[in-house]
Amino acid sequence: MSNEIHAVGLDIGTSRIRCVIGEPAPDGRMNIVGLGESESKGLRRGVVTSTEAVAESIRRAVAEAERVSGVEIESATVNLSGEHLQGENKNGVVAVAGPDKEITDEDVDRAIDSASAMPLTPGWEIVSRLPQEFIVDGQDGITEPIGMNGSRLEALVHVVTSPSAARQNLIKAVTKAGLDVENLVLEPLAASESVLTDDDKEYGCAVVNMGAEITSLMIFGRGAVQHSSVFPFGSMLFTKDIATGLRVSIPEANKIKHHYGCVASFLLDEEEKQELIEIVPFGRSETRGLSKEILCDIMQPRAVELVQHVASAVSKAKAQISGGVFLTGGGSLVYGLAEIAEQVFDAPTRVGMLDPAFFGGLADEAHGPQWATACGLGLRSMKFQIRSEAGGKSSARKVAEWFGNFRDKFR
Numbered sequence: 001m002s003n004e005i006h007a008v009g010l011d012i013g014t015s016r017i018r019c020v021i022g023e024p025a026p027d028g029r030m031n032i033v034g035l036g037e038s039e040s041k042g043l044r045r046g047v048v049t050s051t052e053a054v055a056e057s058i059r060r061a062v063a064e065a066e067r068v069s070g071v072e073i074e075s076a077t078v079n080l081s082g083e084h085l086q087g088e089n090k091n092g093v094v095a096v097a098g099p100d101k102e103i104t105d106e107d108v109d110r111a112i113d114s115a116s117a118m119p120l121t122p123g124w125e126i127v128s129r130l131p132q133e134f135i136v137d138g139q140d141g142i143t144e145p146i147g148m149n150g151s152r153l154e155a156l157v158h159v160v161t162s163p164s165a166a167r168q169n170l171i172k173a174v175t176k177a178g179l180d181v182e183n184l185v186l187e188p189l190a191a192s193e194s195v196l197t198d199d200d201k202e203y204g205c206a207v208v209n210m211g212a213e214i215t216s217l218m219i220f221g222r223g224a225v226q227h228s229s230v231f232p233f234g235s236m237l238f239t240k241d242i243a244t245g246l247r248v249s250i251p252e253a254n255k256i257k258h259h260y261g262c263v264a265s266f267l268l269d270e271e272e273k274q275e276l277i278e279i280v281p282f283g284r285s286e287t288r289g290l291s292k293e294i295l296c297d298i299m300q301p302r303a304v305e306l307v308q309h310v311a312s313a314v315s316k317a318k319a320q321i322s323g324g325v326f327l328t329g330g331g332s333l334v335y336g337l338a339e340i341a342e343q344v345f346d347a348p349t350r351v352g353m354l355d356p357a358f359f360g361g362l363a364d365e366a367h368g369p370q371w372a373t374a375c376g377l378g379l380r381s382m383k384f385q386i387r388s389e390a391g392g393k394s395s396a397r398k399v400a401e402w403f404g405n406f407r408d409k410f411r
């Protein structure tokens with residue numbers, strides 16, 4: 001595998017910016033060679049509000065990753081996120097064009113174009129088209145139609161739309177930081193790349209990525225994305241509840257959440273419940289004691305409420321998630337969230353850690369769920385560069401086979 005490939009994943013979040021640099025390993029995994037992280041400024045609920053502030057935060061995260069890896073980077077695959085993203089399932093039908101009725105790349109492209117030909121609100125655009133399956137002359141469940149024979153080709157596609165300005169401002173911020181945008185990938189899709197296996201996607205599962213200010217849901221089934229939605233809330237709500245409930249500053253509330261927070265009281269035994277933690281009330285210098293039970297009483301109802309919102313979207317989507325729920329994003333580090341989510345979803349739930357089958361090198365440094373998006377973006381970047389090296393669109397088939405997944409071509 002070429003050593004010229006330097007895959008770069010850049011996760012631009014409302015609270016943190018993370019950069020991962022990787023190289024292809026001979027066994028097909030991505031060796032992580034550099035990681036960098038910085039505090040993020042200039043975003044609100046995943047949308048850029050100040051390009052200069054975001055650019056500055058990007059520069060700091062990138063500089064750290066470059067220092068660790070000794071590699072200078074020029075471009076990155078970046079996450080697309082934001083509270084306005086909207087996903088819906090569409091279908092489109094075309095007649096197979098060639099005289100021998102053998103389905104070609106062009107037929108598939110036309111079918112996908114036809115599925116995504118939809119009226120858009122002014123100022124909005126399609127940001128992602130994710131093929132679910134193809135139907136050839138009534139035969140459904142086809143994932144690799146190219147080369148098959150038939151006369152009627154139908155594509156089922158999950159289409160995601162967003163205000164154009166959100167994408168343009170994101171690109172501006174990255175460009176200002178001195179990088180080219182190689183590709184934009186939906187945040188939960190990137191996170192899923194790091195933690196889901198093909199079997200998980202096949203049997204049906206949900207990825208819930210909880211960040212600071214937004215939470216995104218992506219449901220997979222039959223190997224493809226069946227649903228996506230974004231909620232305008234994240235782990236920052238716990239911080240705000242703690243600040244209000246205990247009359248402490250936001251930084252102090254964040255510290256309390258990280259070190260002592262718990263959203264599932266049944267995980268604490270009697271002794272732990274009574275354990276006192278020292279907190280510094282707002283504007284004071286002396287501390288006071290607070291039991292962990294009271295902290296849990298503040299956080300647990302909010303956790304249940306947030307997870308119920310997501311669970312109701314899952315049931316509205318009428319999706320099968322027998323493969324379980326995977327929690328990613330820094331928000332999933334709150335102690336007890338997976339246990340509460342398991343009860344609310346009534347499905348096996350766990351915090352999504354990087355799958356060791358996909359990552360080597362410094363993977364241990366990035367094993368937490370807060371790194372899932374950046375690492376998934378890195379994987380995407382690596383696949384993209386290998387595809388480009390293999391000769392672009394004309395070799396798309398060859399590369400799709402290399403990855404064992406035709407759908408990669410369209411993401």
Ligand SMILES: Nc1ncnc2c1ncn2[C@@H]1O[C@H](COP(=O)(O)OP(=O)(O)OP(=O)(O)O)[C@@H](O)[C@H]1O
Nearest residue numbers: 013014015016211212213214235258329330331333
């Ligand atoms: N150890 C921890 N315990 C509890 N919460 C944590 C922990 N570490 C991080 N968090 C919380 O996770 C959130 C940040 O998660 P993440 O870095 O995934 O968000 P982001 O990508 O910056 O934001 P967004 O995706 O909403 O734009 C913050 O609210 C932070 O307080």
Ligand SMILES: [Mg+2]
Nearest residue numbers: 013014211329
């Ligand atoms: Mg995020």
